[in-house]
Amino acid sequence: MILPPFEYVECTSIEEVIDALGDGDSDRDARIVAGGTVVVPMMKHDLLRPDVLVSLERVAGLEGVEQSNGEITIGALARHREVSRSESVREAAPMLAQACGLVASPVIRSMGSLGGNLCYGESASDPSPVLLALNARLHVSGPNGTRTVPIEDFFVGFYETAVGPEEVLTHVEIPRQPRESRWTYRKWTPRAREDKPLIGLAATIRPDGAARLAVGGINPTPVLLGSASVRASDSDLSEREVNDIADAAAAEVDPFEDLQGSEEYRREMVRVWVGRVLRALREVEVDR
Amino acid sequence: MPRVTDAGAQMTPTVGIRCVVNGKTIEDSVEPRTSLVDYLRHGVGLTGTHVGCEQGVCGMCTVLVDGVAAKSCLMLAPQADGHEIRTIESVAPGEELHPLQEALRDHHGLQCGYCTPGFVMTALALKDSGAACDEATLRAELSGNLCRCTGYQNIVTAVAEFLGVEEHPA
Numbered sequence: 144m145i146l147p148p149f150e151y152v153e154c155t156s157i158e159e160v161i162d163a164l165g166d167g168d169s170d171r172d173a174r175i176v177a178g179g180t181v182v183v184p185m186m187k188h189d190l191l192r193p194d195v196l197v198s199l200e201r202v203a204g205l206e207g208v209e210q211s212n213g214e215i216t217i218g219a220l221a222r223h224r225e226v227s228r229s230e231s232v233r234e235a236a237p238m239l240a241q242a243c244g245l246v247a248s249p250v251i252r253s254m255g256s257l258g259g260n261l262c263y264g265e266s267a268s269d270p271s272p273v274l275l276a277l278n279a280r281l282h283v284s285g286p287n288g289t290r291t292v293p294i295e296d297f298f299v300g301f302y303e304t305a306v307g308p309e310e311v312l313t314h315v316e317i318p319r320q321p322r323e324s325r326w327t328y329r330k331w332t333p334r335a336r337e338d339k340p341l342i343g344l345a346a347t348i349r350p351d352g353a354a355r356l357a358v359g360g361i362n363p364t365p366v367l368l369g370s371a372s373v374r375a376s377d378s379d380l381s382e383r384e385v386n387d388i389a390d391a392a393a394a395e396v397d398p399f400e401d402l403q404g405s406e407e408y409r410r411e412m413v414r415v416w417v418g419r420v421l422r423a424l425r426e427v428e429v430d431r
Numbered sequence: 432m433p434r435v436t437d438a439g440a441q442m443t444p445t446v447g448i449r450c451v452v453n454g455k456t457i458e459d460s461v462e463p464r465t466s467l468v469d470y471l472r473h474g475v476g477l478t479g480t481h482v483g484c485e486q487g488v489c490g491m492c493t494v495l496v497d498g499v500a501a502k503s504c505l506m507l508a509p510q511a512d513g514h515e516i517r518t519i520e521s522v523a524p525g526e527e528l529h530p531l532q533e534a535l536r537d538h539h540g541l542q543c544g545y546c547t548p549g550f551v552m553t554a555l556a557l558k559d560s561g562a563a564c565d566e567a568t569l570r571a572e573l574s575g576n577l578c579r580c581t582g583y584q585n586i587v588t589a590v591a592e593f594l595g596v597e598e599h600p601a
């Protein structure tokens with residue numbers, strides 16, 4: 144397949160990237176390419192027809208995972224495979240390692256970057272609900288400097304994020320999680336396991352009881368389940384309480400529909416999986 | 432300075448690349464819109480790497496980039512710059528088959544053979560990574576390669592034999 148022509152710019156610094164992206168207002172559509180697993184297929188489907196592709200591959204400082212005091216910083220260019228295997232992530236945010244290890248198929252995981260996954264703005268993303276549950280912060284650079292976006296403000300619409308056309312996501316920060324937090328990520332794919340999740344549900348319960356449940360693949364964006372998060376905070380939930388919380392979560396969501404499932408089916412899956420996750424967390428032995 | 436396409440007087444701008452393909456250094460200029468698989472097939476003349484879905488799903492186009500398996504339909508030719516690419520042509524350059532190819536033949540791990548180069552490159556990357564591997568890992572690692580003929584079992588058996596992984600009957 145032959146794509147329409149475009150210009151290719153390979154940058155070595157964030158400043159060059161911002162320069163190459165232009166002001167975001169002109170008719171010239173500039174897009175960032177990292178691992179290529181999203182932008183290239185979208186161009187082949189003619190969903191994107193950029194005039195310029197700005198490659199991040201050689202930009203310094205976007206790689207790798209760092210840990211200090213239990214706080215994790217992940218460069219936007221870190222590949223899913225690298226994140227899933229990182230000792231620091233496995234130790235401080237094991238749920239993120241697990242979710243990154245479930246994205247698509249192995250080769251795609253070693254090509255596609257975590258930053259690209261987030262900037263795609265896909266609701267049915269494995270890492271996105273996990274980062275919501277972990278309360279991550281995202282660092283975005285643009286012509287007016289650098290800003291920090293709390294993950295709850297990051298997903299603004301169907302395939303739409305807070306990153307402007309003139310901006311670039313540089314890294315993801317995950318605050319220290321208290322020791323002895325309980326966590327789980329569950330992904331349900333009705334067809335093949337390398338598919339996107341029909342529902343991806345992430346939950347953490349801290350030792351003080353504070354809970355965060357987040358879901359991907361249901362609403363047009365990945366979202367926190369507010370009411371369920373508050374009510375899951377009670378320790379030792381009875382079976383009846385679990386069912387009530389699952390019902391409340393199903394009532395709270397606003398599902399989209401596609402060929403994989405109707406609105407009703409997605410809502411029902413929220414009920415089913417919130418229940419499963421809460422029951423699983425009840426049984427998790429805290430050994431960290 | 433960023434490396435940019437040289438629009439010059441040409442209709443379709445090109446960009447210079449320098450990479451190593453199967454041990455040979457190549458210097459060329461390519462149109463950015465060329466995918467790496469198309470460049471390998473049409474630019475370098477290595478037609479052993481196949482093209483299926485062209486969107487990262489089927490694994491037909493799998494090559495090694497610096498020793499790691501990559502789907503070359505998702506890479507643009509300029510992204511090969513500075514890297515070392517290995518394709519199926521490097522696997523058994525002489526008359527003898529590579530032991531993995533031998534195993535695939537012995538176990539009837541191919542019928543039409545269209546998917547075979549992709550499976551071979553994926554399995555070689557797995558072997559070279561040196562990671563501990565059991566049958567479940569092996570199956571998971573091959574999950575990004577599709578085969579429309581064999582039903583996979585014989586491919587798994589051949590790759591398991593090649594990697595020295597013990598298979599457990601279902």
Ligand code: FES
Nearest residue numbers: 483484485490504
């Ligand atoms: S042709 Fe590249 S994955 Fe299908």
Ligand code: FES
Nearest residue numbers: 542544578579580
């Ligand atoms: S042998 Fe025909 S597609 Fe695999």
